Amino acid sequence: MPEPSILITGGAGYIGSHTARQLGAAGRRIVTLDNLSTGFREAVLYGDLIEGDTGDQELVSHLLRDYNVDTVLHFAAHTIVPESVEKPLKYYANNTCNTRNLLECCANAGVRHFVFSSTAAVYGIPADSPVCAEDTPTAPINPYGSSKLMSEQMIRDLGKASDMRHVILRYFNVAGSDPEGRIGQSTKNATLLIKVAAEAAVGKRDTLYIFGTDFPTPDGTGVRDYIHVEDLAMAHVDALRYLEGGGDSATLNVGYGHGYSVREVLDTVQRVHGAPLRILERERRAGDPPALIAAAERIRETLGWTPRFDDLEAIAAHSIAWERKQLESPWTE
Ligand code: UD1
Numbered sequence: 001m002p003e004p005s006i007l008i009t010g011g012a013g014y015i016g017s018h019t020a021r022q023l024g025a026a027g028r029r030i031v032t033l034d035n036l037s038t039g040f041r042e043a044v045l046y047g048d049l050i051e052g053d054t055g056d057q058e059l060v061s062h063l064l065r066d067y068n069v070d071t072v073l074h075f076a077a078h079t080i081v082p083e084s085v086e087k088p089l090k091y092y093a094n095n096t097c098n099t100r101n102l103l104e105c106c107a108n109a110g111v112r113h114f115v116f117s118s119t120a121a122v123y124g125i126p127a128d129s130p131v132c133a134e135d136t137p138t139a140p141i142n143p144y145g146s147s148k149l150m151s152e153q154m155i156r157d158l159g160k161a162s163d164m165r166h167v168i169l170r171y172f173n174v175a176g177s178d179p180e181g182r183i184g185q186s187t188k189n190a191t192l193l194i195k196v197a198a199e200a201a202v203g204k205r206d207t208l209y210i211f212g213t214d215f216p217t218p219d220g221t222g223v224r225d226y227i228h229v230e231d232l233a234m235a236h237v238d239a240l241r242y243l244e245g246g247g248d249s250a251t252l253n254v255g256y257g258h259g260y261s262v263r264e265v266l267d268t269v270q271r272v273h274g275a276p277l278r279i280l281e282r283e284r285r286a287g288d289p290p291a292l293i294a295a296a297e298r299i300r301e302t303l304g305w306t307p308r309f310d311d312l313e314a315i316a317a318h319s320i321a322w323e324r325k326q327l328e329s330p331w332t333e
Contacts, residue, residue: 005029005047005067006240009054009102010076012039014185015117015174018233019073021045021183026237031067033060034076040331043183055098057105064109071113071243072106073236074099077148080191081121081287084144095147096154103158113243114166115236118152120225120253120292121145122170130223130259130291134170134251134298141287152251165249167239167303172225172255172294174232176315177322184322185229186331193265194226198319201273202327208277210262212284215291221262223291225255228309228318238303250302255294256310265312272316 006023010016011032017039023030024046032049041049048067052059054076063069077095078084084091099116106114123132124139140146155166175194177184190196199205213220235254242250260268270277299305309315 002068003029004070005031006071006073007031007033007063007067007069008073008075009033010039012036012041012043012049013075014187015229015232016075017043017183018178018229019236021178022233022237031063033063038187040186042331045182053098055101057101060102060105061109064105064111069109069111071240072111073115074102075117077117079144081142081144082191084142088143091143091147096150099151100154103154106164107158107162111164113240114155114164115239116151116155116166116168118148118168118170119145120170120172120294122149122152123292125289131293131295132253133295134253159249165243167243167249168251169235169239170251170253171232172227172253172292174229175226176228176230176309176318179230179318181321181325186326193262194269194315194319197266197269198323200277201269201320202323204323206278208266208279209282210279211282211288213281217261217290219261219263222288223259223261223293225257225259225293226265226312226315227255228315231307231309235299235303235305238305242303252299252302253294253296254299255296256307257294257296259291259293260312268312269316272313273320
């Protein structure tokens with residue numbers, strides 16, 4: 001029997017690859033499962049890459065057995081909110097049905113620990129306050145959020161019916177890239193604010209748009225809790241250590257607990273870049289809440305998570321550095 005391994009689904013993607021890199025560097029045995037639909041082979045720096053779908057039960061059962069997997073970190077998912085509105089079944093198929101199939105394989109193989117990538121999109125538009133605690137009622141407003149919430153429910157139900165313990169991490173707005181520039185966010189047709197602003201800084205886009213200037217926020221633009229991907233990756237490493245130490249199943253927000261407006265983000269990107277960018281104002285984007293901020297205490301108390309990059313300038317600098325590197329030698333697959 002080989003030594004136990006950690007399976008990372010979506011390990012060739014943005015957040016999965018940063019987590020895999022941290023685990024690999026710490027000497028953990030990992031194996032990545034990714035169908036490379038949005039991920040990149042170049043992002044996998046440690047362990048084997050198995051190409052395939054999380055819903056392929058024959059493949060996954062063999063993989064769990066062959067690598068003696070006792071822990072699964074499940075990142076693989078579609079993540080583009082507007083696309084989820086246009087193609088809901090694509091999101092339910094990959095994010096919900098495939099997760100169900102993966103969970104069944106995990107249950108059959110006796111996997112003990114499961115860490116799941118969920119999202120602040122499960123909160124929808126919070127009624128009273130932009131600060132969402134984990135017990136704020138969930139009310140997703142798009143199929144992306146619903147597809148993730150349904151998976152959360154399956155994981156909790158399976159937890160009650162078996163010995164598998166889990167940590168569900170609800171990400172707020174992820175940004176930035178590896179501070180040492182080895183990996184980063186290479187998603188094509190990006191829509192995320194800091195990603196597109198960094199693309200503009202290196203000349204990949206000529207115009208940036210502010211979607212909505214009439215929100216009930218201090219400067220009228222949307223406010224979000226932007227978290228550095230390196231800190232988010234570390235939350236997974238901490239979650240793993242917590243479960244291995246016997247911790248109870250938990251659902252935790254991952255955010256810093258404070259927000260920045262679109263204007264503040266764009267000001268910071270321009271300051272770090274050292275030159276103004278062309279910015280136009282547009283109508284609100286459908287379904288955008290005015291403000292969304294994590295209540296961020298529970299993860300610190302539960303996992304001892306101590307972020308190191310709660311710094312918008314660092315997030316902007318790392319994002320721009322990555323875009324520059326991609327201009328010189330883009331990832332192709
Ligand atoms: C959303 C989801 C999040 C998901 C992410 C990826 C919600 C509440 N959150 O984040 O779970 O992981 O999408 O699809 O559904 N903005 C501009 N101009 C731009 C881009 C964005 O003004 O070019 C504004 C948006 O209106 C918003 C803020 O910037 O106020 C952040 O937007 P974005 O980076 O796209 O992320 P969310 O929509 O917050």
